[in-house]
Amino acid sequence: xxxxxxxxxxxxxxxxxxxxxxxxxxxxxxxxxxxxxxxxxxxxxxxxxxxxxxxxxxxxxxxxxxxxxxxxxxxxxxxxxxxxxxxxxxxxxxxxxxxxxxxxxxxxxxxxxxxxxxxxxxxxxxxxxxxxxxxxxxxxxxxxxxxxxxxxxxxxxxxxxxxxxxxxxxxxxxxxxxxxxxxxxxxxxxxxxxxxxxxxxxxxxxxxxxxxxxxxxxxxxxxxxxxxxxxxxxxxxxxxxxxxxxxxxxxxxxxxxxxxxxxxxxxxxxxxxxxxxxxxxxxxxxxxxxxxxxxxxxxxxxxxxxxxxxxxxxxxxxxxxxxxxxxxxxxxxxxxxxxxxxxxxxxxxxxxxxxxxxxxxxxxxxxxxxxxxxxxxxxxxxxxxxxxxxxxxxxxxxxxxxxxxxxxxxxxxxxxxxxxxxxxxxxxxxxxxxxxxxxxxxxxxxxxxxxxxxxxxxxxxxxxxxxxxxxxxxxxxxxxxxxxxxxxxxxxxxxxxxxxxxxxxxxxxxxxxxxxxxxxxxxxxxxxxxxxxxxxxxxxxxxxxxxxxxxxxxxxxxxxxxxxxxxxxxxxxxxxxxxxxxxxxxxxxxxxxxxxxx
Numbered sequence: 001x002x003x004x005x006x007x008x009x010x011x012x013x014x015x016x017x018x019x020x021x022x023x024x025x026x027x028x029x030x031x032x033x034x035x036x037x038x039x040x041x042x043x044x045x046x047x048x049x050x051x052x053x054x055x056x057x058x059x060x061x062x063x064x065x066x067x068x069x070x071x072x073x074x075x076x077x078x079x080x081x082x083x084x085x086x087x088x089x090x091x092x093x094x095x096x097x098x099x100x101x102x103x104x105x106x107x108x109x110x111x112x113x114x115x116x117x118x119x120x121x122x123x124x125x126x127x128x129x130x131x132x133x134x135x136x137x138x139x140x141x142x143x144x145x146x147x148x149x150x151x152x153x154x155x156x157x158x159x160x161x162x163x164x165x166x167x168x169x170x171x172x173x174x175x176x177x178x179x180x181x182x183x184x185x186x187x188x189x190x191x192x193x194x195x196x197x198x199x200x201x202x203x204x205x206x207x208x209x210x211x212x213x214x215x216x217x218x219x220x221x222x223x224x225x226x227x228x229x230x231x232x233x234x235x236x237x238x239x240x241x242x243x244x245x246x247x248x249x250x251x252x253x254x255x256x257x258x259x260x261x262x263x264x265x266x267x268x269x270x271x272x273x274x275x276x277x278x279x280x281x282x283x284x285x286x287x288x289x290x291x292x293x294x295x296x297x298x299x300x301x302x303x304x305x306x307x308x309x310x311x312x313x314x315x316x317x318x319x320x321x322x323x324x325x326x327x328x329x330x331x332x333x334x335x336x337x338x339x340x341x342x343x344x345x346x347x348x349x350x351x352x353x354x355x356x357x358x359x360x361x362x363x364x365x366x367x368x369x370x371x372x373x374x375x376x377x378x379x380x381x382x383x384x385x386x387x388x389x390x391x392x393x394x395x396x397x398x399x400x401x402x403x404x405x406x407x408x409x410x411x412x413x414x415x416x417x418x419x420x421x422x423x424x425x426x427x428x429x430x431x432x433x434x435x436x437x438x439x440x441x442x443x444x445x446x447x448x449x450x451x452x453x454x455x456x457x458x459x460x461x462x463x464x465x466x467x468x469x470x471x472x473x474x475x476x477x478x479x480x481x482x483x484x485x486x487x488x489x490x491x492x493x494x495x496x497x498x499x500x501x502x503x504x505x506x507x508x509x510x511x512x513x514x515x516x517x518x519x520x521x522x523x524x525x526x527x528x529x530x531x532x533x534x535x536x537x538x539x540x541x542x543x544x545x546x547x548x549x550x551x552x553x554x555x556x557x558x559x560x561x562x563x564x565x566x567x568x569x570x571x572x573x574x575x576x577x578x579x580x581x582x583x584x585x586x587x588x589x590x591x592x593x594x595x596x597x598x
Contacts, residue, residue, distance in 0.1 A: 032135070046102035047124070052243065055186075056094060057094055065080065082122045086119060101139055106136040147184045154173065159464070165433065173258075198582075208256055224257075239252070287310040287374070288374070290317035292580030294374040297588045298584075299584075300589070304588070306591075308347045312350065372567070373571070380396060383527055390483055400427055403434075429461075442470060444469075447472075477496045492516075495510060529575070551571070558572065569583050
């Protein structure tokens with residue numbers, strides 16, 4: 001023992017002559033330390049009711065409960081944490097795991113009540129004296145998180161390489177990367193509520209963490225029979241409300257869905273999903289259109305025992321998924337994988353069959369017990385500005401379809417695309433690839449009424465279009481297409497100041513003093529698409545109800561005013577794949593209910 005160790009106890013004698021500290025009123029004059037873990041506070045408008053605080057509490061001291069004035073909406077469950085101080089141990093794990101940093105602890109620690117039930121309260125909703133106390137425990141800054149804030153990067157081909165061909169851009173996660181990304185999930189379920197199909201997202205992400213791809217596939221197919229397709233082109237609205245996205249990057253939910261489907265070979269599907277030996281109930285359903293809505297309806301109806309026949313106008317099944325989305329985003333073999341499984345359930349797909357011409361709707365009514373129509377939006381819409389009648393002015397939907405069919409299309413050296421949605425980006429990038437192949441360089445400019453901050457296209461589509469050499473110049477209104485000596489020379493535009501009025505109605509306003517001219521030998525219009533409903537003959541049109549937008553009115557099970565006719569997908573709701581899938585599933589349930597009650 002050193003001399004210092006021997007003398008150290010005697011150092012306490014210095015306190016002998018100090019005046020003792022006495023707190024005369026310890027209940028009112030003894031505040032907690034600045035970071036003391038006292039009573040809970042919650043910024044109730046910042047909280048989203050994700051439930052991570054409830055899940056992490058080891059003492060079951062937190063319950064999510066409804067609160068008056070807080071409504072359920074996208075990204076918010078409408079529930080708020082209720083704390084039970086008969087159980088709470090003030091460990092602050094609930095604060096540390098909070099995804100929005102709304103939950104904190106004050107440094108106050110005295111609360112006297114005769115009624116024990118008062119110690120069960122909702123911070124932020126039940127007013128307390130410490131609500132405005134800024135001291136106490138808050139989640140520390142500097143990446144003090146229970147999960148990684150940055151998403152795991154998805155590998156993709158470089159722009160210089162991908163613009164050379166239509167080979168798929170996204171490479172997909174490895175097992176290690178998928179599990180690393182899955183570990184970021186807090187399993188709150190906010191995403192499930194936002195997904196149109198209400199997929200079991202936390203459950204299939206859990207399957208990835210546990211490396212159980214069979215369970216993951218089963219979870220996917222409960223609500224989505226097109227996982228390879230949806231795992232590539234879903235609009236992934238679920239990611240916009242992801243709880244971890246409030247402080248970092250949202251989870252890559254779409255890519256994780258794709259990862260599961262990519263890991264399981266088609267020949268194992270029926271065994272994993274238990275879809276062998278389905279008993280046929282003797283009833284037949286006709287489905288018009290083999291897009292996501294039609295395929296989804298056929299899948300779920302076949303599982304219920306119905307014999308389904310899909311009638312497709314085009315040479316191959318898939319609808320707009322095949323004929324409207326470029327192969328670099330959605331490879332045809334992945335479309336085929338999803339469709340082949342549906343066919344294995346006994347679903348028949350009859351292509352090159354135009355309902356209304358080859359077979360009438362009246363004939364389908366006679367031969368089948370019910371009909372579902374999910375025919376999509378295949379007709380392009382025109383700006384109808386002067387010059388659109390020229391032969392070198394095209395519709396994006398027509399060109400995308402012809403590219404898929406392997407037809408030769410006209411590709412000018414300089415091209416102008418009108419439109420700001422994903423279809424506009426699809427045709428922009430497809431034509432860029434064609435230009436690169438023919439001319440060795442990209443000269444396509446895409447313009448839209450919308451400014452870039454409100455363009456309907458996915459942000460990644462805009463960024464990748466520019467990376468591939470396209471010019472995206474938004475915020476201009478097309479005025480006329482200049483034609484000289486019978487040839488297209490370009491597009492005259494005027495600066496667009498706003499697209500919608502105060503009521504949200506389409507009412508663009510322009511600055512006539514700002515004009516420009518986009519040079520091009522070819523113009524492509526991509527300002528929206530319409531439905532071809534010509535298969536519904538006059539005798540049936542008069543029996544259907546229509547809303548103010550001219551769409552057929554259906555009930556919650558997608559049944560029209562003609563009881564045996566159900567409609568869904570883009571012609572009713574959308575346009576996107578996941579809404580079509582959800583519509584088809586609900587319609588299948590509706591058809592089953594209709595025929596059971598018949």
